[in-house]
Amino acid sequence: MKKFAVVAMMATALLGSTSSYAADLEVTHWWTSAGEAAAVAEFARVFEEETGNKWIDSALAGSGTGANPVIISRIIGGDPMGATQMNTGRDAEELIQAGLIRDLTDVVADMDIDSFYVDQSLLEPCKIDGGLYCLPVNIHSWDWLWLSTKAYEKIGQPVPKDWNEYVASWPKLQEAGILPFGLATGWPFSGIPGVLMSGIGGSDLVLKINRDKDAEAVRSPEFRKVAEALDALRKVVSPETMVPSFGDVGTQLIEGTAAGNIHGDWLQGDLQVAGAVPGKDYECLPALGLGTQLTGGGDSFYFPVLPEGTDPAVIEAQAQLARTLISPEAQLAFNLKKGSMPIRTDIDLSQANPCMQKALGLLKNGLLPSGDFALSSDTQQQMQDLNTEFLDDDSITVDDYIERYASIIESAD
Amino acid sequence: MSQTATMTGSAPATGGNTATDPRGPRPKPFFTPKKIMIYTTLVFFTLYFLFPLYVMVVTSLKTMPEIRFGNIFALPSAPSFDAWVKAWTSACTGLTCNGLSPGFWNSVKITIPSTIVSIFIAAVNGYALVNWRFKGSEIFFAVLIFGSFIPYQVMLYPLVILTRSMGIFGTLQAVIVIHTIFGMPILTLLFRNYFASLPQELFKAARVDGAGFWRIFFEIMLPMSLPIFVVALILQITGIWNDFLFGVVFAGPQNYPMTVQLNNIVNSAQGTPEYNVNMAATVLTGLVPLIIYFVSGKLFVRGVAAGAVKG
């Protein structure tokens, strides 16, 4: 930690003066799809224009099992990158405790970041032992119910305004041979239980379970409603009707062969690529049309402590990048392209589409801590295993599900 | 394997151009019932093997809307090679949009030395294990085989720490060492078992002539083991050329192989995958091993064991 403190001091000392010469800074991230790359290009552009440094792009597709081991290996192997994206959450806790990640407290000291971050809960995962070790750069939310206008035209009903109306329309949809709920195989299911919890269970329940790890809240009647909704949902989806990727669900919604889907805000990127227009081809209901708050996750940037003998200009470039990423200009440019919400409240987003406008309205009520933020990845993985098993195996009753969910929360750390 | 020794005892006496001698059935007219059965079976399996390739190629020639709303087996309405061009030259892998091409030479740079070093060391291992055993050599070999069952990813962090302490983490040497380590169990087994099946008389005769360890290896053993070398070559070229994890972790960003770009193109977490570009990129990446497979045919010669003695 001593070495680390020295580096931090050095960085602080250098902060005041603008660097006289430019440095190359390698940045790793897993934003490799077309839309994502366009967004990250905005970060690079602003960084290069504002500071004169060079952004060396090192993209690695596939978060989790794909990019994470590489990023962690390079940091512990002593060949760290200048900066790296990771999920906002608890993934990097141990790297921070091992003194491998740079403390940004002094870097952003004069920016008063507490005043403009949308919600303090965003910064919580970054604050460890009094230091600030990462900067969240965007907010993504799973809490969206997407509905197909065409499907409801076919059965001659108005598009539902909330989850309850939507559930009520299922029998009619099935009669007409329309899938009530389109679903892709694999991970897209993993976000759905959380969405039901915040939409149906409400904010208090989310806080009790995710933040307070209160197993009794899992056994409460409120959570039972959530579990029953999930039970109802699994009855209308079958492996037979699942499609390979979430983009295919988007296609089903546009065609009207499936009526609805719960998926994160990034599905909109796909719908737009296919030429669909919000309000005309599809409707979006944030928080299932029931809740008043969104749960949010997102991406953060971490800045590894660079090995001894690194050019001070590179260390200075780290600091400059950190400041750039959360500047209004970069935030606006990045998030418009990414389709996510900015972390700053003081940005004019009138250019955003109607769905995002709805989300921005809800964002004013503060953000609920999603599982990503509040639970360790181990706990999340166990939840995901349970949910996946529950989806397919009808012999697991709602009671079993609640009990197993509660025991995971009990053992959560 | 005593059977081998007795049956091949007459091997040195064999002369003639055995590689072209007929074997199995005598040459017969093309359309015998047996030939028809053989070809029918082969063609049946060929169809099974080619079916997914058909889907891949057809998909790579379609436009995205056609893929989204069409039948996966249908022929493209207007075949276009745009996806292939894009995959090679302009598909984006993050901010750089140069397709697969920039990583090609890095892959070559990693594959050639890694393949040569790993096969050479394994061949020597196999030869030493069969003909020059030392006390405990079989135990080492058994552990080596055991090692082939350890899942790669489990060994990732220890190997990072190992290469870091060797001072080579993030260099070409590191990735060569890693490929040599991971190729060693199966390649050593391959060579050991193959050398063990060769007639021991050749080795004994060379020893009587006073030839040493390396001379016997290069002049007697290597020329006799062409088919198994081809197998080792196929195994290593394929494995190393397609490796992503070790290249990206150990080679350092300046040596990122082509699979890093392939992975970035096909494995994006979000957004609509461009299936046509993905298919083209995959086939393009596979071309190098495919060429090796095709060309290596000449080396699948028969009767090398007998032929080698003549010289």
Place this chain on the structure above:
Amino acid sequence: MADTTVQSAPVAGSSSRPSALKKFFLHNLSAKVAAIPMVATVLVVFIGCTIWTIYYSFTNSKLLPTGKFVGFDQYERLFATSRWNVSVINLLMYGAMSLVLTLGLGFLLAVLMDQKIRFESAFRTIMLYPFALSFIVTGLVWQWIMNPTLGLQGTMRNLGWTNFTFDWIANPRMVLFALLIAGLWQGVGFCMVLMLAGLRGVDEEIWKAARVDGIPTWRTYISVVLPMMRGVLVTAVVLIGSGIVRLYDLVVALTNGGPGISSEVPAKYVYNYMFSGGNIGQGLAAATMMLLTVLIIMVPWAYLEFGGKGRK
């Protein structure tokens, strides 16, 4: 000659001929020097990693191997996890089917390829090409083909065969067979090539002798050539076996463990908990169980291969 040393060297009994041992020590020295990379790899990497794996499986390590000793906690949790138990059973079933079919089809195809056929190179390349392509994408293609809505079933039904059913990938009881179709597609080609190299290594004299004795070709293959290919067969079994134990890519690309958890496999459990689940202790406990199983199978084999009578 060297052969006699070979027979007795692994056994402690070689001390009964001290002069012979001394005589061959110098020769064996070069073998020892040549074996340094192997010995180093075995000691440092494979034994080292195994010890590392076992040690950290008894800790509560999260993202980095730094945790505290927690006894058998990780194992208790492992055995109480339905996903792990399903994974083990899946691997046993898939493994048995895959091993038998890969060997059987590999040998059959190698024999057919050995009949002086035309276009041998083309056939061989076609059978091998799946081996060369990234499974991320070929897995997706199989996923399309087998998907009930998009793939064969949907297409055939649209063509009017309304009873055509091919939904293994979506059926928890059949999903292992779906994996098998794609797994064989990828693995049989290399097994064939290995067998073919074995066949080509068999001496021409054997064939001549068999022909003189009037033994039918198929019988020569089964009762003469196959036993002579024992080395290649052992190699193939180890190769296929280690592929089965490490089975991961195929499952991720094809089903990602689904429907539900019905096609989960142990290696996937290990990776998920090590890397995305951030629980190295749990992942390594699972890995230790895998290695223990391999060891239980390998010890009798190693004994047969090297033990007792020193047969090769």
